[in-house]
Amino acid sequence: MNIMTFSALAEPSRLGMVELLRGGPLTVGEIADQLGLRQPQASKHLRVLLEAGLVEVEAVANRRNYRLRSEPFRALASWLDAYRNIWNERFDNLDIYLQKMQAEENKPQAGENEPKET
Amino acid sequence: MNIMTFSALAEPSRLGMVELLRGGPLTVGEIADQLGLRQPQASKHLRVLLEAGLVEVEAVANRRNYRLRSEPFRALASWLDAYRNIWNERFDNLDIYLQKMQAEENKPQAGENEPKET
DNA sequence: TTCAAATATTCCTTATTGGGTATATTATAT
DNA sequence: ATATAATATACCCAATAAGGAATATTTGAA
Known part of the structure; x- marks a missing residue:
């Protein structure tokens, strides 16, 4: 772009x-x-x-x-197309959860998988 | 926008x-x-x-x-939609000609309708 | 408490940008 | 050649923006 x-x-x-x-x-x-x-x-x-x-x-x-x-408007539209996924709320709650889990893997210091309650 | x-x-x-x-x-x-x-x-x-x-x-x-x-990308896309006409080269030669004719009407000093040749 | 990592904020300096005004340029008409 | 209209350019100034470096803030850990 x-x-x-x-x-x-x-x-x-x-x-x-x-x-x-x-x-x-x-x-x-x-x-x-x-x-x-x-x-x-x-x-x-x-x-x-x-x-x-x-x-x-x-x-x-x-x-x-x-x-x-017309050209720059076409270019803008085609650039925007790459963001179509975001339209559909691609980063919905499930995705965010998965991403968070993945982020946790970078520092698996305290609890390994199941964090115990209290 | x-x-x-x-x-x-x-x-x-x-x-x-x-x-x-x-x-x-x-x-x-x-x-x-x-x-x-x-x-x-x-x-x-x-x-x-x-x-x-x-x-x-x-x-x-x-x-x-x-x-x-996602919102700003949606907004951008919908703003761009108003320019879709331009995609199809709406301002082609015929349109330009018509626009020029219309512009002429603003200063009809010399010839009224049919400019006489020579 | 002290330390370290990740991030935000502040201050300073320089470059860019936009408005205002005057002036240059170009084309038409007289 | 002169005058006028439409537009572009140049110059100046104030405001903004961006990078650099230092520092503040927050969080988890020792």
Whole structure:
């Protein structure tokens, strides 16, 4: 997984931009307007998104049309897939018990198998 | 989408920790070892992951067993779902053309509908 | 009580990041 | 050539984050 994807999304304005661009391409000015940003900061954040590969630009005269790229989202989804097991509460109580037992084996000092009561 | 999830993952050591914990719970020392970190930085990064809700701890004597929580991964997956359209290259050439046409309508200064040739 | 292991916290220092403002750049129109 | 709109870049400053090293805390054992 590319860490730049996460750092690009780890900023409110930039995450907002991505959500905004879900509706389709927008210019810098439109993005700045909708998010209440000044133009320079909008440009700077878009640059970060661009370098992270999250968006791409198309120059149309004066304007720059920014839109989402699909690749990083696909990558994110496939990375997430590796965590599907966790969905199903793989580490449920039984597993935790087994893991604890296994951890005990590292220091079988006092009682061997059955800890006597009191 | 909670931004803390992204900022927590936007750091190589922490992303490494998450990947590592995919295999099951580990103690601070084990994590530090496997990632070549000093213990204090391991603890500090784990704290960030903890506060982001990505992991949880279980104290067992001296040790702290850290393991992944499922919720943030579910949240991430459901957030990603909103971007599924982009998978299918929704913004293909036709869409881009239509969007460009719509953008033109904002400044219909010269030609109204049919721009005359030459 | 004293010791040692595992972990957390604190302090310090440096690097990075984000906002603000001014300015440069590019394209269109006159 | 000049003016204007849209955008990018540069510079400065404050806030944040990360590593290093020392220290505090907790637990089990002698």
